[in-house]
Amino acid sequence: MLRLVLILCLAALPLKAEEVVLGLSADEVAITATFDGSELLVFGAVKREAPIPDEPLEVIVAIAGPSVPLTVRRKEKKLGIWVNTDAVEVKEAPSFYAVATTGPLKEVLAQIEDLRHRITIPKAIRLVGASPHVSNPQSFSQAVIRIRKKNNTYQLLEGGVVLDQQTLFRTSIKLPSNLTEGAYATRIFLTRNGYVVSQYETTIDVRKVGLERWLYNLSREQPMLYGLMSLAIAIAAGWGAAAAFQFLRRG
Amino acid sequence: MQIYLPIAEVSVNAFLLLGLGGLVGILSGMFGVGGGFLMTPLLFFIGIPPAVAVATEANQIVASSFSGVLAHLRRKTVDLRMGTVLLIGGLVGAALGVVVFNYLKSLGQVDLLVKLCYVVFLGIIGGMMFVESLRAIRNTRSGKAPKRKKHNWVHGLPFKMRFRTSGLYISVIPPLIVGVCVGILAAIMGVGGGFIMVPAMIYLLGMPTKVVVGTSLFQIIFVTGFTTMLHATTNYTVDVALAVLLLIGGVVGAQVGTRIGTRMKAEQLRILLAMMVLAVCAKLALDLLIMPSELYSIGAVGGH
Numbered sequence: 001m002l003r004l005v006l007i008l009c010l011a012a013l014p015l016k017a018e019e020v021v022l023g024l025s026a027d028e029v030a031i032t033a034t035f036d037g038s039e040l041l042v043f044g045a046v047k048r049e050a051p052i053p054d055e056p057l058e059v060i061v062a063i064a065g066p067s068v069p070l071t072v073r074r075k076e077k078k079l080g081i082w083v084n085t086d087a088v089e090v091k092e093a094p095s096f097y098a099v100a101t102t103g104p105l106k107e108v109l110a111q112i113e114d115l116r117h118r119i120t121i122p123k124a125i126r127l128v129g130a131s132p133h134v135s136n137p138q139s140f141s142q143a144v145i146r147i148r149k150k151n152n153t154y155q156l157l158e159g160g161v162v163l164d165q166q167t168l169f170r171t172s173i174k175l176p177s178n179l180t181e182g183a184y185a186t187r188i189f190l191t192r193n194g195y196v197v198s199q200y201e202t203t204i205d206v207r208k209v210g211l212e213r214w215l216y217n218l219s220r221e222q223p224m225l226y227g228l229m230s231l232a233i234a235i236a237a238g239w240g241a242a243a244a245f246q247f248l249r250r251g
Numbered sequence: 252m253q254i255y256l257p258i259a260e261v262s263v264n265a266f267l268l269l270g271l272g273g274l275v276g277i278l279s280g281m282f283g284v285g286g287g288f289l290m291t292p293l294l295f296f297i298g299i300p301p302a303v304a305v306a307t308e309a310n311q312i313v314a315s316s317f318s319g320v321l322a323h324l325r326r327k328t329v330d331l332r333m334g335t336v337l338l339i340g341g342l343v344g345a346a347l348g349v350v351v352f353n354y355l356k357s358l359g360q361v362d363l364l365v366k367l368c369y370v371v372f373l374g375i376i377g378g379m380m381f382v383e384s385l386r387a388i389r390n391t392r393s394g395k396a397p398k399r400k401k402h403n404w405v406h407g408l409p410f411k412m413r414f415r416t417s418g419l420y421i422s423v424i425p426p427l428i429v430g431v432c433v434g435i436l437a438a439i440m441g442v443g444g445g446f447i448m449v450p451a452m453i454y455l456l457g458m459p460t461k462v463v464v465g466t467s468l469f470q471i472i473f474v475t476g477f478t479t480m481l482h483a484t485t486n487y488t489v490d491v492a493l494a495v496l497l498l499i500g501g502v503v504g505a506q507v508g509t510r511i512g513t514r515m516k517a518e519q520l521r522i523l524l525a526m527m528v529l530a531v532c533a534k535l536a537l538d539l540l541i542m543p544s545e546l547y548s549i550g551a552v553g554g555h
Contacts, residue, residue: 032255033254073550179260230491231476234313238314239317
């Protein structure tokens, strides 16, 4: 009986006017020994049961790698040499972050919606309360963004999403070669007038496979064995090279 | 060809790593230095995380030093007895060094101290060797006999021991002290300590240059082997894939380097090493003095 009521209640809820139907070129990225970055294709359609409203539809695709805490340090000139002075802990910063949109971010997304959903790159980084004697703590998170944009781990692709007939969208995002393992949260937002009208979430699994997986596991689970193996390889290689050269010299 | 490194979690060009390994291996075989003080900054430069670079470098040095020692053993230019004495001192020093390092880490600024250590020691050692070898070369040109065997206070100490390969009959105290000092510095600076050990053996202990290289490599094997195990079990930062690529280049380079080294005159060898040490010193000093293009740096929490 209760279940029936629940179902009826759910059915009574107004259907979302527009919904995302998503496709991914891969919902799993395998990091093999020869992994050299990868291109991820995100595509989909907007399902709707009412006629298309007048305001244009915009699409935002955001992919975030696993978040890890960081320490950011700033150098200052003291006694003539450059030394690390202030340090700020960043509570959360995704190891990878890409935002692709159909147009300029300012037009596509309202400030308040950005705050709510944490979509743009600066909003994705969480600073921990910096100690009061650190001047200008904001500059530390800006530095994280600057450094990571430079090595392509943070990407802002304004106009990177193509939207056809307000229904079909697609974008491709380059995953760099220095990818870390983990679940990559993929979010798609549909906006009108800067307001989010619908959102969809899924995850892409980025995993080391094969030899990479085995070595990584061994190094964490059997560190002693792993260390000894490293040494054995080193000694064997050293001996092998010496023997080979000796042989070459004789022969 | 790109290779993804499982522990460093970056993708790098395999041939670049082979080349770097080879280059540093040649220097290692020629001069008896592990090459850590050259390789580690190079690895930072190509984007390997510092912690992984330091730990993996230790593993690679084991391979190139072992390869080098075998070549030297065949030539009988390794003073095993002296090496063992230095090693005992070195391990004691390394243990002390770890304590000192942790103390400095609790004070902060350990990074700066390491860099300053490098600049000061490289500067002093490089400068002294450069001047001395220049003088030696000039003396041999003008026909004066080099006076190597000086009789100083070192020879008055007790516990004398005969080091046949080095042709020395001296007290074990100076080599032990040298070993301890180098061990401390090696632990703080994260290197095998060859570039300090080699000059110390030549100038403080009066060992012949030809024996010095092999003996230094002999004790470096153990120090770096110990370091590798330490890093692998505590920080999990040894990257075997990276080490293999570096050491394939390294062991071949070490063999080539040893052959080059035996064809050269001792003074020339020393002056080259001095110039290399001075160059690294200048680079590090400039880093401290010139305003960096990026004032901020990202590190792991709790790391240094």
